[in-house]
Amino acid sequence: MSAAATSGGSEAQIDAARTGDPEALASLYRTHGAVLYRLAYRLTGTPQDAEDVVHDVFVGLPEALGRYEERGSFASWLKRVTARVALMRLRARTRRREVGIEATLPTAAPPLDSASVALRAAVDALPDPLRAVLVLKEIEGYSHAEVGELLGISAGASRVRLNRAMRRLRKTLEDGR
Amino acid sequence: MNWEDELRKLSAPDPPGELLARILASRAAGVRVVLPVAARNVGSRRALRYAAIAAILAGVAWLGWDVLTARPGVESELPPVWMIGGMPFSPSTAFGQDRIPPTRSPRYPLIARIQPTRVRAGRWTYEGSTIGDGVFTTSHGQPRTIVIAAGDFEGKPVWVASSSMEMLDTVLVDRATLRPLRNVRPMRHARLVQQFSHDSIDELLYLGPPPKERERTLRGAAVLPDLGLGPMLVSWSPHSLEMLVQALPLTRGWRGSVYSANWVTMATRFPTFTALDLRVTGTERVTVPSGTFDCWRLEEREGDDKSVLWVSKDQGWLVMTRHTSSDGSRKWRTEWISETRLVAVDTLPTPPTP
Numbered sequence: 001m002s003a004a005a006t007s008g009g010s011e012a013q014i015d016a017a018r019t020g021d022p023e024a025l026a027s028l029y030r031t032h033g034a035v036l037y038r039l040a041y042r043l044t045g046t047p048q049d050a051e052d053v054v055h056d057v058f059v060g061l062p063e064a065l066g067r068y069e070e071r072g073s074f075a076s077w078l079k080r081v082t083a084r085v086a087l088m089r090l091r092a093r094t095r096r097r098e099v100g101i102e103a104t105l106p107t108a109a110p111p112l113d114s115a116s117v118a119l120r121a122a123v124d125a126l127p128d129p130l131r132a133v134l135v136l137k138e139i140e141g142y143s144h145a146e147v148g149e150l151l152g153i154s155a156g157a158s159r160v161r162l163n164r165a166m167r168r169l170r171k172t173l174e175d176g177r
Numbered sequence: 178m179n180w181e182d183e184l185r186k187l188s189a190p191d192p193p194g195e196l197l198a199r200i201l202a203s204r205a206a207g208v209r210v211v212l213p214v215a216a217r218n219v220g221s222r223r224a225l226r227y228a229a230i231a232a233i234l235a236g237v238a239w240l241g242w243d244v245l246t247a248r249p250g251v252e253s254e255l256p257p258v259w260m261i262g263g264m265p266f267s268p269s270t271a272f273g274q275d276r277i278p279p280t281r282s283p284r285y286p287l288i289a290r291i292q293p294t295r296v297r298a299g300r301w302t303y304e305g306s307t308i309g310d311g312v313f314t315t316s317h318g319q320p321r322t323i324v325i326a327a328g329d330f331e332g333k334p335v336w337v338a339s340s341s342m343e344m345l346d347t348v349l350v351d352r353a354t355l356r357p358l359r360n361v362r363p364m365r366h367a368r369l370v371q372q373f374s375h376d377s378i379d380e381l382l383y384l385g386p387p388p389k390e391r392e393r394t395l396r397g398a399a400v401l402p403d404l405g406l407g408p409m410l411v412s413w414s415p416h417s418l419e420m421l422v423q424a425l426p427l428t429r430g431w432r433g434s435v436y437s438a439n440w441v442t443m444a445t446r447f448p449t450f451t452a453l454d455l456r457v458t459g460t461e462r463v464t465v466p467s468g469t470f471d472c473w474r475l476e477e478r479e480g481d482d483k484s485v486l487w488v489s490k491d492q493g494w495l496v497m498t499r500h501t502s503s504d505g506s507r508k509w510r511t512e513w514i515s516e517t518r519l520v521a522v523d524t525l526p527t528p529p530t531p
Contacts, residue, residue, distance in 0.1 A: 060210030152376035
């Protein structure tokens with residue numbers, strides 16, 4: 001069994017999706033869509049952007065699969081592609097910070113206690129470059145080298161940004177108490 | 178549980194129920210997205226490379242050198258042509274352009290040092306002509322005006338460069354680095370919008386005649402090649418080169434390469450990035466309708482394509498360009514020479530470089 005088959009995308013599914021088969025694409029979406037959406041949401045900070053990112057990833061997936069070599073985990077490959085699309089979207093847009101955190105919370109989100117709301121608001125208030133490193137390293141579990149590759153910075157710069165992000169978060173949360 | 182642990186468990190919502198239907202509807206409508214798939218990890222491919230070398234050597238022995246060199250070797254790697262609204266979309270047929278050979282490595286070191294303060298705002302007007310085998314000359318029609326004006330984009334000082342007075346075909350260029358930030362190119366039945374960041378291009382290509390509801394959209398994104406500190410050009414936008422040559426520290430023997438960005442959504446047919454190799458080959462006094470200029474003679478190569486640019490020594494203006502092309506098969510022995518000559522210059526007040 002290939003690595004792809006063990007990671008949520010059977011070879012047959014991937015082959016069929018490569019040809020643009022809607023059923024196969026839908027099947028891959030059902031397996032990976034939610035995880036990728038959450039990753040995109042954490043990186044972009046809004047459900048609208050997360051939706052657009054996941055939409056673009058799956059619309060472009062059949063053609064992109066032509067460059068997927070079935071080496072390593074399919075799920076990891078898909079996450080990296082999604083992270084790249086989200087980061088590009090992050091750079092392209094002009095962020096509107098005046099929108100309050102409540103407005104960005106979708107109705108489908110699980111109920112949050114006040115501490116979680118404060119933490120999410122603090123994460124969302126971080127500048128994009130710092131939040132991207134924080135999400136990729138601390139929440140998604142990428143190494144600094146991988147974060148550096150995704151963001152086009154060195155592993156050292158990733159460490160520095162994470163340090164800054166954590167300091168800012170700590171300060172914001174302490175000030176809010 | 179401290180907040181660092183809580184951070185790792187920070188909840189995020191589920192995707193909306195209709196997202197899958199939206200994705201499938203977009204695919205069915207012909208929307209295509211070119212995803213920025215990461216470059217291959219060279220280190221982990223060593224074994225594969227050795228296997229490929231062995232296979233190539235075996236192939237050479239089997240096919241014979243002549244057979245192998247006669248094969249283009251590129252076509253099979255190209256993804257299939259996109260289908261949009263049931264119609265095949267192939268740039269070679271859609272735009273009547275020949276396919277450009279794949280990207281080659283820059284011939285010279287990438288340009289790392291420029292003098293952006295030398296770039297001036299103004300209008301440069303050029304006339305053009307084409308000479309076929311030295312027999313006849315056809316004027317390119319109306320003179321073309323390149324406009325460069327100072328502006329501001331997302332809080333950043335930029336050059337707004339356009340190849341017409343209507344500012345339809347526009348490139349926004351960072352004044353400090355001379356890298357493009359945004360490229361908008363309206364065409365008869367299409368519109369291209371490229372957004373650049375420090376390491377990537379995000380592109381939208383709208384296809385089809387108005388009204389907008391009938392448009393098809395191609396989206397693409399690409400990771401930039403390693404540019405170092407250097408500038409970058411936008412392909413098929415002459416104003417992009419106009420600015421760069423003003424900022425080049427040309428001297429005898431100067432040489433340097435620069436990347437030019439094509440359309441990401443055309444990656445199936447054109448390489449997304451091509452290297453332009455520039456080299457000073459001498460000096461020359463050139464007379465054009467706007468006057469006589471002492472110029473650097475600058476050779477420009479893009480793959481097998483060669484042009485000569487005459488750049489005025491004092492202001493860095495593009496005074497004359499000459500592009501020579503011949504039938505690649507040499508069957509007809511036809512040589513075409515396209516020339517542009519500076520007709521008028523009207524410099525504008527230029528705000529100081531920030």
